[in-house]
Amino acid sequence: MADIFHSSQPIYQQLAERMKKxxxxxxxxxxxxxxxxRETGIxxxxxxxxxxxxxxxxxxxxxxxxRRGQGTFVTENEEVLESIREEMKTEVMSTFFKGMHExxxxxxxxxxxxxxxxxxxxxxxx
Amino acid sequence: xxxxxSLTKKEFQLGLPAFLIVLILYAGILSGxxxxxxxxxxxxxxxxxxxxxxxxxxIFFLPFYLYYSLSAERKRLHLWLHTPMSIAGLLSxxxxxxxxxxxxxxxxxxxxxTNFFLHSLDFFNQETIFNLIGSITVFVFTLGLFIAxxxxxxxxxxxxxxxxxxxxxxxxLTFILFLFLxxxxxxxxxxxxxxxxxxxxxxxxxxxxxxxxxxxxxxAFEAQTMSESSIFYIGNFVRDIVVAAIMFIAACWxxxxxxxx
Amino acid sequence: MITLTDVSKRxxxxxxxxxxxxxxxxxxxIGLVGENGSGKSTTLKLIAGLNYPTNGEVRxxxxxxxxxxxxxxxxxxxxxxxxxxxxxxxxxxxxxxxFKDFDKEKAYDILKFMKLDPNDKLxxxxxxxxxxxxxxxxxxxxxxxxxxxxxxxxxxPMVRNSIVKGLIxxxxxxxQLVLITTHEIREVENILDEVxxxxxxxxxxxxxxxxxxxxxxxxxxxxxxEVYE
Numbered sequence: 193m194a195d196i197f198h199s200s201q202p203i204y205q206q207l208a209e210r211m212k213k214x215x216x217x218x219x220x221x222x223x224x225x226x227x228x229x230r231e232t233g234i235x236x237x238x239x240x241x242x243x244x245x246x247x248x249x250x251x252x253x254x255x256x257x258x259r260r261g262q263g264t265f266v267t268e269n270e271e272v273l274e275s276i277r278e279e280m281k282t283e284v285m286s287t288f289f290k291g292m293h294e295x296x297x298x299x300x301x302x303x304x305x306x307x308x309x310x311x312x313x314x315x316x317x318x
Numbered sequence: 319x320x321x322x323x324s325l326t327k328k329e330f331q332l333g334l335p336a337f338l339i340v341l342i343l344y345a346g347i348l349s350g351x352x353x354x355x356x357x358x359x360x361x362x363x364x365x366x367x368x369x370x371x372x373x374x375x376x377i378f379f380l381p382f383y384l385y386y387s388l389s390a391e392r393k394r395l396h397l398w399l400h401t402p403m404s405i406a407g408l409l410s411x412x413x414x415x416x417x418x419x420x421x422x423x424x425x426x427x428x429x430x431x432t433n434f435f436l437h438s439l440d441f442f443n444q445e446t447i448f449n450l451i452g453s454i455t456v457f458v459f460t461l462g463l464f465i466a467x468x469x470x471x472x473x474x475x476x477x478x479x480x481x482x483x484x485x486x487x488x489x490x491l492t493f494i495l496f497l498f499l500x501x502x503x504x505x506x507x508x509x510x511x512x513x514x515x516x517x518x519x520x521x522x523x524x525x526x527x528x529x530x531x532x533x534x535x536x537x538a539f540e541a542q543t544m545s546e547s548s549i550f551y552i553g554n555f556v557r558d559i560v561v562a563a564i565m566f567i568a569a570c571w572x573x574x575x576x577x578x579x
Numbered sequence: 580m581i582t583l584t585d586v587s588k589r590x591x592x593x594x595x596x597x598x599x600x601x602x603x604x605x606x607x608x609i610g611l612v613g614e615n616g617s618g619k620s621t622t623l624k625l626i627a628g629l630n631y632p633t634n635g636e637v638r639x640x641x642x643x644x645x646x647x648x649x650x651x652x653x654x655x656x657x658x659x660x661x662x663x664x665x666x667x668x669x670x671x672x673x674x675x676x677x678f679k680d681f682d683k684e685k686a687y688d689i690l691k692f693m694k695l696d697p698n699d700k701l702x703x704x705x706x707x708x709x710x711x712x713x714x715x716x717x718x719x720x721x722x723x724x725x726x727x728x729x730x731x732x733x734x735x736p737m738v739r740n741s742i743v744k745g746l747i748x749x750x751x752x753x754x755q756l757v758l759i760t761t762h763e764i765r766e767v768e769n770i771l772d773e774v775x776x777x778x779x780x781x782x783x784x785x786x787x788x789x790x791x792x793x794x795x796x797x798x799x800x801x802x803x804x805e806v807y808e
Contacts, residue, residue, distance in 0.1 A: 199798030202789040203769060233747045237740075239608055239770045240752055242789065324676030331664050396656040399629060401677050402649045482591045574646060579629035579656075 196236065203238055204245040210236075211250060215266055216277050226256060226264040322407055329387065329415040336386035337419045340379055344372050344423065369431045376424050376458050380466040383416040388473060396579045405570040409470065420462065428455065449526040460555050467562035467569070472496055474572035481578055503561075519552030580604050581626055581724060581756065586635035588621050588780075595621040597780040598635070603773075605723065606752050610767050611760045612803060613777035619760035620657060622777065623726045626758070627654035639724055653678075655717040657729040657760075659709060661701050667712060668697035674716050686719035689749050693741055707738040714742055718749045725750070725757045731766055739766050746770060764799050774799050776806055783807075 197206045214220045226232070229247060233240040247264050250256045254272050258264045267273065292302050351368025355361035391398040398408065428451055435447055472492050479488035506512055526549075581603040588596040596618045603609055611619050624630035625637050628648040637644040639652060665673065667690070675681040690697060693711040704712065710730065717725060731739045747770060750757055761767055774791070776784040784806050791797050797805070 197769060199792060199801055200796040202792045204789060230748065234744050237743055237747065237769055239772055240747060241607070241772055242769075245789075321677050324673060328662065328673055332662065394658070394660040394662075396629060396654070396658060397660065397662070399646060400627065400649050400654050400656075402647050403677070575631075578631065579624055 197238075204242050204249060207232075207236065207238060207243065207246040208249045211246065212255065212276060212280060215255060215273065216280060220266050222266050222268040222270070222273065224266045225262075226266065228263065321403060322411060325403070325408070326411045326415055329411050332390055333383055333387045333412070333415055333419065336383045339386075340382065340419075341423065344375070344427075347372055347375075366431070366434065369427060369434065373424070373427055373431065373454065373458065376420060376427075377462045377465065379420045379423075380413070380416045380462045381469040383419065384412060384466055384469055385473075387412050387416075392477070395577070399573075399577070399579060405573045406566075409566070409570060409573075413466065416466070417459075420459075424455070424458070446527050453521070453526055456555070457550075460558055464558045464562045467565040470569040471565040471572075474569040474577065478572060478576045507557075516553040516557040517551045521550050521552065523549055580640055581758070582636075582638045583622075583625070584636045584638075586625065586632045586637060588618075588625060588630065589633045594780055596625070596632075599780070599782055601775065601782060601785070603756060603758065603775075605754065605756045607772040608746070608750065608752070608757045608759070608770055609773045609775060610764070610771040610799070611758060611775050611777060612762065612764055612799070613760075614762065614807075617777045618780040619777055620728050623654065623728050623758065623760060626724070627652050627726055629654065649678075651722055652724045652726060653717045653720045653722045655713050655725075655727040655730060657732060659706065661709070661712075663700075663702040665701050666697065667695055667699050667701065667704075670701065670712065670716060671697070671719070674719070678720055678722075680721045682719050682721050685721075685749065686715055689715045689718055689745060692745055692748060707734050710734045710738055711741065711745075714745055718745065721751070721754075723755060725755060727757065727759045729760055729762075731761055731763045739763065743767070743770060764803060768799050771799070774802070776803060778807060 196210075197203050211220070211226075220226070226247070227235065229240045229243045232238070232246075233243045236243075247256065247258070251258060251264070253276070254267060254269065255276060256264050256266055289302065297305070348365070348368050351364045351371075352361060355364030358364070401408070432447060432451060436444065472495070475495060476488050476492040479491050483491070507516075581601070583599050583601040586596055586599045586601075587594070599618075599622070601622075611622060613619050621630060625632055626639065626644065626648075628644045628646040639648055642648065642651075661670070662673075671683065671686045671690070675683050675686070687697075693708075693715060695708060695711055695715065699708070701709070701712070710733075714727075714730060717727065730742055734742070743766060746757070759767060759771075768788075771788050773785065773787055775782060784802070786802070788799060791799070791802055795802065
């Protein structure tokens with residue numbers, strides 16, 4: 193329960209990342225209503241004040257919008273969702289490449305490695 | 319429902335075992351009197367002694383009851399004291415339940431012994447018996463309340479001590495304080511000034527025992543003295559009630575201000 | 580809001596708190612952490628008006644604390660002592676009769692959430708269920724300040740978890756301030772807004788938990804290990 197968050201980053205940010213992924217995966221579809229602050233708090237065992245801050249954070253990124261008296265909803269603006277998707281992809285890839293570069297792999301090696309990895313992985317999944 | 323009434327309901331449950339213990343004790347004394355009386359062939363005499371003893375024991379019921387109930391609370395002071403209610407409210411709830419328990423047994427014994435005396439002894443007339451019972455009731459309850467207030471006062475002091483010292487030393491200190499304050503109290507009451515202040519409203523033996531032939535005594539002077547000597551003063555009762563009230567207020571103050579959880 | 584101004588507390592010659600200054604604001608879940616005997620319980624009792632400071636002043640919402648502060652403070656003791664002749668239901672009814680702000684409906688909601696049977700006798704309850712009942716009784720008051728002394732102590736992980744969830748579900752963080760003492764820091768790590776560390780009667784740190792992570796990349800456990808060295 194306490195393990196889903198690590199200690200080096202504020203929980204509200206980690207929770208925001210978590211919810212962004214849920215949105216990208218489509219677990220939360222455009223126009224869906226988010227659970228209430230308290231419900232989310234209970235689900236992940238986090239202080240409602242922190243959840244509130246996560247929602248504000250997501251709202252400032254226009255990923256969700258709160259409608260007065262109704263709750264918070266996932267945006268229906270596909271452009272925003274697409275850019276978030278791109279942004280998160282770039283983020284994960286840059287971390288990956290940074291790690292690989294630190295170990296001295298060339299771009300060529302990384303590319304080949306990636307293709308090989310995907311081929312194997314793809315066969316396994318299939 | 320009113321907070322105090324609910325509290326009092328709780329007190330009945332909390333104090334019930336104390337009442338049952340006392341009931342068993344009373345029953346033991348009475349049956350003891352009956353059986354011993356039976357075996358020595360003097361049932362009525364010993365039974366009336368036992369009855370008198372049980373009625374007298376009522377004086378100590380209230381302090382015993384409070385001791386039992388407060389010992390139970392002492393283990394959970396954080397519950398008992400964590401309330402917006404005044405200490406007077408908390409204590410009075412215990413006192414009231416104690417008095418109600420006391421009245422139930424007292425009434426049973428008084429009615430029982432009245433019948434007993436009316437039927438088995440023709441020594442006194444009916445009015446005398448009622449007068450006697452009235453005086454005994456006033457006497458038992460006033461003295462009971464006085465001892466109860468004394469107990470509460472010293473219990474609050476004991477509790478204050480026990481926060482800094484262990485129970486044994488706290489008890490010794492409280493007891494020394496008790497002896498010391500009793501001595502001062504006794505000395506003050508002996509003062510002729512206090513005597514004048516409190517010795518009023520004398521009740522004499524022949525105010526209570528009516529129609530009794532005092533010339534039964536051989537010596538007329540002796541009979542005269544016997545019937546005119548004051549057996550108690552109403553002023554003394556008033557004094558005791560006032561002192562009891564002061565001790566109660568002091569106990570409330572000490573628990574409110576000095577007792578910590 | 581709770582303020583302690585230059586508060587010291589001695590028991591006889593033993594110093595429990597030493598010149599403590601503390602300000603806690605409404606709308607937060609605050610953890611008071613520290614080792615045994617560091618002054619956690621004393622701090623809570625002082626705020627509840629069940630102890631009086633030897634020196635200094637304790638105020639709740641501006642009012643100087645006496646025992647009667649029980650009107651606006653709900654205090655849960657670490658002790659496992661009750662009126663054992665009560666049933667769960669009777670305990671709730673009794674509590675409701677003693678505190679004007681006790682919300683019976685809320686109490687039964689929490690009771691259901693904690694899976695307690697209202698007809699059980701207190702003397703037959705398991706330790707875990709007694710721990711849960713204490714939570715029910717103290718959370719069901721609509722009161723500005725809730726104090727909980729070691730609510731997790733001696734309880735198994737299942738019970739601790741249900742208490743954590745119960746806290747999140749039933750505290751009204753718009754109007755209430757909750758102060759919890761515990762040494763099970765991991766348990767409350769994610770539900771605290773602020774953490775106050777106390778050692779040998781002195782406050783050695785007071786932080787917003789998220790800021791701790793943001794600025795020092797530390798969890799409460801990391802931070803405690805650092806300040807307690």
